[in-house]
Amino acid sequence: MNIGVPRGLLYSKYHVFAETFLEEIGAKIVVSPATNKLILDEGVRYCVDDACLPMKVFHGHVSWLKDRCDAMLVPRFIGIKEKEYICPMFCGSIEMVSNNIPQLPCLIDTPICSTQNYKLSQWAKKTGSVLTKDENKIMAALDKALQRHGNSKTGFNDEGYPLKIGLIGHAYNIYDKFINMDLKKKLNGLGIGIITSEYINGADIADEAGKLFKKPFWTFAQEYYGAAVCIIKTKKADGIIYLSSFSCGIDSVVIELIKSETGDFPFMVLKLDEHTGEAGFDTRIEAFADMLKRRCGIGHNLS
Amino acid sequence: MVITFPNMGNVALAMQTLCQSLKIPYVLPGRNNKATLQIGSYYSPEEICLPFKLVLGNFIQSIEKGADTLLITGSCGPCRFGEYCELLMKILSKLGYNNLDFIVADLSSEIGIKEFMRRMSRISAASPISRSDKIKALYTAFKVVELCDKIDAMAYHLAGYETNKGECKQVLNEYKTKAFECKNPEEMMRLLDFYKKYFENISTNNNKDPLKISIIGEIFTIIEPFSNFYIEEKLMDYGVSTRRTLSPSWWVKNLILKPIKMDSKDINRAAGEYMPYAVGGHGRECVGEAVLAKGYGMDGAIQIYPLGCMPEVIAKSILPAIQRDKDFPIMTLIVDEVAGEAGYITRVEAFLDMLQSKKRHLKVQEPLVSRPVTVRCLGNHN
Missing domain, CATH: 1.20.1270 (Substrate Binding Domain Of Dnak; Chain:A; Domain 2)
Structure with missing residues (x-):
């Protein structure tokens, strides 16, 4: 049985887990290719116009997969920590996809609420029941998937560049080279290394987020806010770029919270949407790089 | 202590009564107007939703009039509304209003009953009346x-x-x-x-036999008339009968019944087929009401929400399916601080025209094209 896995949204964070699990229970996996123009166009065509760019891209991936698999894993992430959420869009992603795109194969849409072990095993049992009746096999697959997931490491921490910036933002913006126009390469080319929130100490992040009047109830908002504030306070990097997508509800709050802590620390917000022009994007990055260089006294060749 | 609160439809009237009977000094937020919106959107983050901009505008206007204690309700996700208090604190302190007191009425189930009572006691401590009178005051409000x-x-x-x-x-x-x-x-x-x-x-x-329209969508923008260009009043001009389930009193009742899972059962049951899991905000209620509306004898529904409202965007994806399954026209209107009123009215009029001809067509039970079509003028020419 071919099971489609769309390379969108949290794929970059959880693909090891999902792929291992599905493979172990005997599925053949079809993963959609890295985002390209065709996928983006398909996504924009099917998705409601008010949705954010990552959601549109996700629609594109699902649309690419729909004729190429027998069932599709469209995870419904409710939360990954107790009393915390990801984003309302994640709770309703299935409804969006299934109502916007016609002629979909069967969707595996059991909600994932990995706050407690038993909830995760419930998810595994339901998902696995599509392929196998053997519960032991499913549980073994889950254990293996969790173990591999624990060993996998995402994130960047470049060394050996004269400058370093913190690149903060949702995983689906940072790791999708097509929609962010390979920002990492651009920055590296300008002599700037990047560090992402995965390389900031988790305890420090939680500590900073805890200092707010109300700890944000979005897991990733906590991570990004905490990471940004840690970078500002410990001067782990020379500046921060926040990579956000247009009409992201979570970013609209997080960016404002970070801004109130920046002081005179260099901070820039890059917005992505399906119309983002590369030239304007480059100009902004170069200007930011120039500003950082002047600030840190590197390369006074401004003549 | 001079207390103030956001203006949100009839909530302001209830709060006015409450403050009067508790004998607490208060500043009544004026009716929302262009100035409120302008001030609010000037100081707000660009992409935050319209309700935040109006609430901020309200607060700044009230602070100028002497308020120093701001009361705001909270929620704990997943929609942005729960983060309003944090953002308001940061923005207002940046603007130099430093001696403000915030009372955030979060749900007691989220912050614990003790913390909830502590927050509420700050209001009740300022009131000179007896405890039983306070409870009475709450009831009156x-x-x-x-x-x-x-x-x-x-x-x-x-009106119809x-x-x-x-x-x-x-x-x-x-x-x-x-x-x-x-x-x-x-x-x-x-x-x-x-x-x-x-x-x-x-x-x-x-x-x-007037047109009957159900107003559904995000709660703030449907109960605060300024934010939706007074749509219900406009529909009254056209002789349209409107119906809206979401209201401040519905919200309070819903909140009380939620812990025992008795909250708006019919709506949730109706929504279940299209949206089995809650998505925050009132996205599920929106879907449920769209499903139920035809049964109430409605001719159509208008969904209203602020630009970028996450739960309503999901609901919007589902509404076409309901429209198709139930043969029930639904129109979506998105409001933000730059929405132009004229274009908005044109859309509403076109929708009404469409509903009217559909209704006539249904009554006659013969194809519309075979009859001379008389278009009723829906303008306000009385």
Whole structure:
């Protein structure tokens, strides 16, 4: 049985887990290719116009997969920590996809609420029941998937560049080279290394987020806010770029919270949407790089 | 302590009554207007939703009038509304308003009953009246908002049946203006009772068969008329009868019943087929109401939400399916601080025209094309 896995949204964070699990229970996996123009166009065509760019891209991936698999894993992430959420869009992603795109194969849409072990095993049992009746096999697959997931490491921490910036933002913006126009390469080319929130100490992040009047109830908002504030306070990097997508509800709050802590620390917000022009994007990055260089006294060749 | 609160439809009237009976000094937020929106959107993050901009505008205007304690309700996700308090604190302190006191009424189930009581005791400590009177005051305030919602609902419904054109709208505005001038709870209750009776006895023509429209969507933008360009009043001008389930009193009741899972069961059951899991905000209610509306005898529904509202975007994806399955027209209107009123009205008029011809078509039971079509002018030419 071919099971489609769309390379969108949290794929970059959880693909090891999902792929291992599905493979172990005997599925053949079809993963959609890295985002390209065709996928983006398909996504924009099917998705409601008010949705954010990552959601549109996700629609594109699902649309690419729909004729190429027998069932599709469209995870419904409710939360990954107790009393915390990801984003309302994640709770309703299935409804969006299934109502916007016609002629979909069967969707595996059991909600994932990995706050407690038993909830995760419930998810595994339901998902696995599509392929196998053997519960032991499913549980073994889950254990293996969790173990591999624990060993996998995402994130960047470049060394050996004269400058370093913190690149903060949702995983689906940072790791999708097509929609962010390979920002990492651009920055590296300008002599700037990047560090992402995965390389900031988790305890420090939680500590900073805890200092707010109300700890944000979005897991990733906590991570990004905490990471940004840690970078500002410990001067782990020379500046921060926040990579956000247009009409992201979570970013609209997080960016404002970070801004109130920046002081005179260099901070820039890059917005992505399906119309983002590369030239304007480059100009902004170069200007930011120039500003950082002047600030840190590197390369006074401004003549 | 001078308390203030956001202006959100009839909530302001209830809060006014509450503060009056608790004998706490308060600043009443004026009716929302262009200036409120301008101030609010000037200082707000660019991409935050419209309700935040209005709330911020309200608060800045009230602080200028002398308020120093801001009361705001909270929630704990997943929609942005829960983060309002944090953002307001940061933005207002950046603007130099440093001596402000925030009272955030989060759900007691989220922050613990102890913390909830501690926060609420800051209000009650400022009130000189006895404990039993305080509970009575709370009850009266709820009664006021319930009555207001009831009167509003009657007015919006009867607008389609009234014999004297424009009477409902005129009386509705009259009572709203008078209510804001009330000096004490007794006066308010008398006034509301009077107008309730007035609407009960208003002269109507029950032979009329007006268009009936359900207003669904994000709660703030449908109960605060300024944010939706006074759509319900505009529909009254067109002789359309409207219905809206979401109201401040519904919200309070829903909140109380939520812990025992008795909250709006019919809506949730109806939504279940299309949206089995809650998505935050009132996305599920929106879907549920769209499903139920036809059963209430509605001809169509209008969904209203602020730009970028995450739960409503999901609901919007589902509405076409309901439209198809139930043969029930639904239109979506998105509001933000730059929405132009004229384009907005054109869309509403076009929708009404469409509903009207659909209705006529259904009545005659023969193809529309074979009859000479007389387009009823829906403009306000009386």
